[in-house]
Amino acid sequence: MYNKDWAKVDTKSLPVIKTEIPGPRSREMHARASKYMKGYSSQVRLFPVVFETGKGCTLTDVDGNVYIDFSSGIYVTGLGHCHPKISEAVATYAHKLMNCHDFTTEIKMKLLEKLASITMGDLNGIQLYDSGTTAVEAGLRCARAATGKFEFISFWRDFHGKTMGAVSCAIVDKSQGMRAPGFFLAPRPNCYRCPFKMKHPECDCYCAEFLENIMKNETTGQVAAIVLEPIQGWGGSIVPPDDFMPKLRQLCDKYGILLFADEVLTCMGRTGKMFCMEHWNITPDITTLGKGFGNGFPVTAMCVSDKYKENIEKISASSSYGGNPMACAAALASIEVIEEENLCERSAHLGEVFLKRMNKMKDEHPIVGDVRGKGCLLAIELVKDKNTKEPFDEAGKLVYQRAFSKGLAWVPAGHILRLSPPLIMEDDLALKGLDIIDEAIGEVEKELGY
Ligand SMILES: Cc1ncc(COP(=O)(O)O)c(C=O)c1O
Structure with missing residues (x-):
């Protein structure tokens, strides 16, 4: 198929x-x-x-x-470069109607109906944007409008974009100064490098419990939303244990806080489900979609549950390019391709193919400390020593360059090698790419005296 x-x-x-x-x-x-x-x-x-x-x-x-x-642009072209159905859909509207602000068009109507029919639960309040970060900003504004509260909790090493609110939801480096007031960060589960030096499941997912400490001791009790990436993308394809998301939902419900899942990177089959939150069957109150949503055309979305969707009216939500006809055509065609070609199943299958081979690399290479991921969102973490787990940035850079020079286009992040192949990749091509990585790791090990 x-x-x-x-x-x-x-x-x-x-x-x-x-x-x-x-x-x-x-x-x-x-x-x-x-x-x-x-x-x-x-x-x-x-x-x-x-x-x-x-x-x-x-x-x-x-x-x-x-x-x-192995990059899909940057987690974007999940359906491959220049899928004919998507290219034709965009070209049709490039010749027909490029922009008419946020007036309804037939193609927008069709996209909205389709999107509402596939999102989890009742995430039926939708606004369209042209970048992930603007969708995230809208989500933050909507959470404030819906709750009348103004604070946010997000997580260490999550990434949400490069505008002020989105930046404030992440670790801010010195060059950027401080995060905006009212934004607080919490540790999130990373079982390879547990922030509490505990072991799952004995820890009973203490990361979720610890959030109550942040709320009590850091915030003023005015938390509008907890914002998170369902699986941490840029941070290194870090998958939370299965009990984390249900506990987070419970906590949000207990304190009247909205759960805001930023699925800009994880949506559209990237992790083996149309939306990553489906892995835990937990419906957020707000979600944001991007990257694979238009398979390369800049189109993103903020989706809000029925209970809160009228608040979108209060946040002056429209934008210059959001939902332009070409964007809607690209997004609708992308959803149709995922469904017609069973690409969520394909992505889940590829994840198994990758992880099997990556686990073999972990067994064979002294510098491969951890391999992980779900579907086509994967990572290999390089360490100087498997016991100390000291990050090996130098090796990360060398392996990236070495594999690229052998013909593998992919995405580095210091000592974490990130893999985001298109969902349509054939098994044998995937294995060929993995052979290149394996060879590059071996060469770099030799070069660095392992
Ligand atoms: C989870 C997440 N949210 C938001 C963004 C920002 O998206 P954009 O670069 O389209 O603004 C990104 C980009 O990498 C992302 O990974």
């Missing part, structure tokens, strides 16, 4: 490396662009290749080198 001809590749011949990479044209173009463009991600800084085309699960650079894609 998922294996459409448009994305078919000859796995045996991949990747194709024709030049030293980044190749001469890449280097020349990047040098010209970077005279002006500042603030590149570490992904680009460590490997400044210039891409020209993408098709399915491969990317081709301007020197003709073809890479296996």
Whole structure:
């Protein structure tokens, strides 16, 4: 079903490396662009290749080198690059009607009906945006409007975007100064590196219990919402234990706090379910969607439960680009493709294929401390020593660069190697990409004296 001809590749011949990479044209173009463009991600800084085309699960650079894609952009193109149904949907509206502010269009009506029919529970109050961070900001404003309270609790190392409210929900580095008043952070479960040095399940998920301490001792008791990523993405594909989310829901209900699940990264099948919260069958009061929602077209959403949805009227919710016809066409086509091609099941299956191979790497490599993930949201954590678990940033950088130069386009984060392949990837291509990582880890171990 998922294996459409448009994305078919000859796995045996991949990747194709024709030049030293980044190749001469890449280097020349990047040098010209970077005279002006500042603030590149570490992904680009460590490997400044210039891409020209993408098709399915491969990317081709301007020197003709073809890479296996383990990045999906940045957790975005889950259905592969340039899926014909999505490209055609966008092209249709690029020729028909590009923007008419937040007036209803037929395509928007269809998207809203479809989205409301697939979201969990009664998350039927919807507003559309053009980036994850603006959807998160709207969610924060809506939580304040709905509760009349103004404080927020979010979690260590979660990421929610780069506007002021979203930034304030995360660890703020010195260069950015302080987070906005009223935002508090709590430890969240990371069973490989438990913040309380306990063991699950004996800990009885103390992270959830500890939140009451934060509420009592740090906030003024005016918490509007607890905001979290259901699975921590940027932080390193950290999956909470199964008892965490139900406990969080209970706590929110006990104190009249809204549960705000930021699914910008985890939605649309990325973790093997349409929405990540389905893994625990816990419906949030507010959720935000992005990245895979338009498979590369900038379209995001804030969804609010029936009980609170009228509050969206109070927050001046519309925006210049949110819900433009091309965006709605991209999102609707993406949802249809996920359903038609059974891509949630596909994602769950791929997760098993990846984890089996990654666990083998963990057994065989002294610097692989942990492997984890769900569906196509995965990570390999590198450590200097499996007992001390000291993070191995230098190895992370080297493995990333080494694998990239062998033809694997992917996403680094210090000592955590993050893997976010498209949901449509064939098993044999996935295994080929994993072979490249395995080889790169082995080479770096040798180089670093392991
Ligand atoms: C969980 C989460 N929320 C929000 C955002 C912000 O999305 P955007 O970059 O589209 O503003 C991101 C981006 O990585 C994210 O991972």
